[in-house]
Amino acid sequence: MAKNRSLLGEFWGFLMERKAWWLAPIIILLVIVGALIIFSQSSALSPFIYALF
Amino acid sequence: MPKIKRKKKKHRELLKNIATFLIAMLICLILLELVSRIVIRDHNYTEFDPELGSRHIPYDSAWHCTNEFCHKHTINNAGFLDDDFSEEKGDEFRIFIFGDSFIAAEQVASEDAMHMLLESTLQEKNENIVVYNFGHSGFSTDQYYLSLKKYGERYKPDLVLFAIFTANDLHGMNMKFSGNICKPFFELEGNTVKQVERTCRASSFFESIKKVLKHSRFVEFVFEKGLLIRNKFLVSQGEEGVPTAYLVYDPDNEEYQNSFKVHDALLLAAEQYSESLGASFAVVTLPSKEQVNPAIWDQLKEKYPPLAEEGVDPTYPTKRIDQFCKAADISCLHLLEPFKSEFEKNGNDLYFWHDGHWNEEGNRLATELIDNFLNEQLLIPDHGKE
Numbered sequence: 001m002a003k004n005r006s007l008l009g010e011f012w013g014f015l016m017e018r019k020a021w022w023l024a025p026i027i028i029l030l031v032i033v034g035a036l037i038i039f040s041q042s043s044a045l046s047p048f049i050y051a052l053f
Numbered sequence: 054m055p056k057i058k059r060k061k062k063k064h065r066e067l068l069k070n071i072a073t074f075l076i077a078m079l080i081c082l083i084l085l086e087l088v089s090r091i092v093i094r095d096h097n098y099t100e101f102d103p104e105l106g107s108r109h110i111p112y113d114s115a116w117h118c119t120n121e122f123c124h125k126h127t128i129n130n131a132g133f134l135d136d137d138f139s140e141e142k143g144d145e146f147r148i149f150i151f152g153d154s155f156i157a158a159e160q161v162a163s164e165d166a167m168h169m170l171l172e173s174t175l176q177e178k179n180e181n182i183v184v185y186n187f188g189h190s191g192f193s194t195d196q197y198y199l200s201l202k203k204y205g206e207r208y209k210p211d212l213v214l215f216a217i218f219t220a221n222d223l224h225g226m227n228m229k230f231s232g233n234i235c236k237p238f239f240e241l242e243g244n245t246v247k248q249v250e251r252t253c254r255a256s257s258f259f260e261s262i263k264k265v266l267k268h269s270r271f272v273e274f275v276f277e278k279g280l281l282i283r284n285k286f287l288v289s290q291g292e293e294g295v296p297t298a299y300l301v302y303d304p305d306n307e308e309y310q311n312s313f314k315v316h317d318a319l320l321l322a323a324e325q326y327s328e329s330l331g332a333s334f335a336v337v338t339l340p341s342k343e344q345v346n347p348a349i350w351d352q353l354k355e356k357y358p359p360l361a362e363e364g365v366d367p368t369y370p371t372k373r374i375d376q377f378c379k380a381a382d383i384s385c386l387h388l389l390e391p392f393k394s395e396f397e398k399n400g401n402d403l404y405f406w407h408d409g410h411w412n413e414e415g416n417r418l419a420t421e422l423i424d425n426f427l428n429e430q431l432l433i434p435d436h437g438k439e
Contacts, residue, residue, distance in 0.1 A: 021070045022077035029081050036278035039285070046285075047298030048154075048221045048341070048409060 082271070089270040094118055097273060098128055104203060105196050106236030107189065108132050117159040121405045122412075124162050131204070134159065135168065135186040142209045146434050148175075148184045148427075149208070149332075151197035152216030153225075155339050156188025160410040167411070170420040175427070179434060185210070193225030194316055195239050198323045205330050212432055213327040213334045214423075215320065219370035219389075220341030223312040224298045226319075230308070239315055246318040295357040303365045304373075317377045324383060333432055335384040337423060338371050342404040345392045386426040388419060 015024060094116035102108035114127035131138040134157050150156050150168055158166035168186040175182040185208060187200050197215050205213075224230050228238045228249065239246040300306045320336060327334040343349045344367045354361040366372075371389045378385035395401055395418055403415035411419065427433045 019070065021073040024074055025078035025081045029078075029085060032275070033085070036275060036282070040278040040281035047224075047296045048218075 086269060086271045089274055093270055093274055094123070095277075096270070097277060098126075099190075101235065104237070105189075105192075105199055106234065107191065109134070109189065119405075119408055121408055122160050124159065126159055126163060131208070133157075133186055134163065134166070134188065138185055138208050140207055144181050146179070146182045146211045147209060148182065148212045148214060148433070149201070149205075149210040150184060150186055150188065150214045150216055151192075151200055152188045152339070153192045153218050153222065154188065154190035155218055155410060156186060156216050157190050158186075158188065158411070158416060159190065160405060160408055161413050161416055165413045165416055167416045167419045167423070170416060171423055174420060174424050175433065182433060188216070191225070191234075193222040193231075194319050195226045195237055198239075198319050198326075199237055201323055201326060205326065205332075210327070210330060210332040212427075213323065213330075213332050214337055215323060215334075216337045216339055217316075217374065218339045218341070219374065220301065220344070221298050223301050223309055223316060223370065226315060227308055227312045230297045239319060241311075241315055241318060244318065246315060246322055295359050299353065299357060299360060301370050302360065302367050303362075304369050305364060313373055313377075316374075317381070320377070320383060321381060324381075333384075335386070335426075335430065335432055336374070336378060337386045337426070338374055338388060339419070340371065340387075340389040340392050342409050343367060344371070344389055345396050345403065384426075384430045384432065386423065388422055391422050392418065 011027070015021065095118055096115035098110050098113040098115045099107045100110055109128040109132040111128055111130055111132045114125060116123060116125050118124075126134050129135050129137045148171075154160075156168065158168070163169060166186070168184045168188070172182070172184040175184070187197075187204065189196070189200070192200070194215065194217060201213060225234075225236075226238065232238070238249040238251065240249050241247075297308075301309050301312075303309070324334040343353055350367050359365070368389060371387050375385060375387060377383075392403055392415075396403065401414055403411060403418060405412050
């Protein structure tokens, strides 16, 4: 956890230092897409619940 | 540097940074949209239907792909996965099959789907027999009944088949389990059923999202995955950690006992309505993979210990519906035992392992069993005579 925080902290520091704001959307969207793919994976033992409205 | 100038410079810098961020975000979204259009072939061809909860968009088409299969399907003129339906009826004998995703059969090529195989098998004996597939993924018995009422008069059936998927149809029609889904529900009123009056608050929100989805494949991807995650969280809300869908196998579960009572009344109402259209009515129950394959049931018991308690029985929903069919004198075919025998004898996988729907072999076996049932029960006209 501490490692993660320092990684995020380092990244934030890098953005501030280099003013590389164009990098932020890439990271944000990558994290969103990655999380969606990982969390939406279903196990073979999941019951049938359909993604309806 | 004077204070005002410094402030202005800072302000300009901030605006520059915000603009950089927004432009980068826009470029990323455009790139993701392009990648989505190349990589993702799936596309949602359903839309909200105020009467049924959902409907397929006529003439729309899409790929349905997972790691286990990939097929393209096109929706017909009436909004179903079948050849076009006709309101004009000559000498045809029309069999309507109402069901969920097992009947919609998006997991196999259309020529391997049960309704198609059944139609060609029946036509070998009588070329006037036509099978209409009213399957819609996610539907339950209440929606089969409403679909029958919506399309019955228009397309004039001679035989109505309700294909009940015992693993989740009773879950889907219970407001306590599925009330978050924007769909119709029924409740008992004496011995009959009455539709619950409810407004789907989500409809306008989802409709506006759907409008965006029509244009963006990436937004559609995010929306679909989001729904899957939402459902995952809903599944985990079962008693003692057991997904509520699996409690259907517990004969002592009161909520499911209520569902069964409403289910009985819905089947009676569907039979009466079919008779009013001059059609026969029959029920086919479809088993789930955990009912057919004992190894999967054992894994579930290990994962959810309450399922290992005495009395919990994977064959219970089928037995319960069978009792009702006998009492109400409704022709019923249960695919559970023949599916189990086929699995035990030949070890044939009849389901896609991860997806859980019938594979080509499952569709073929279901066709054979339903064909035999229709002939034995004299539910279809004699060979070429009518």
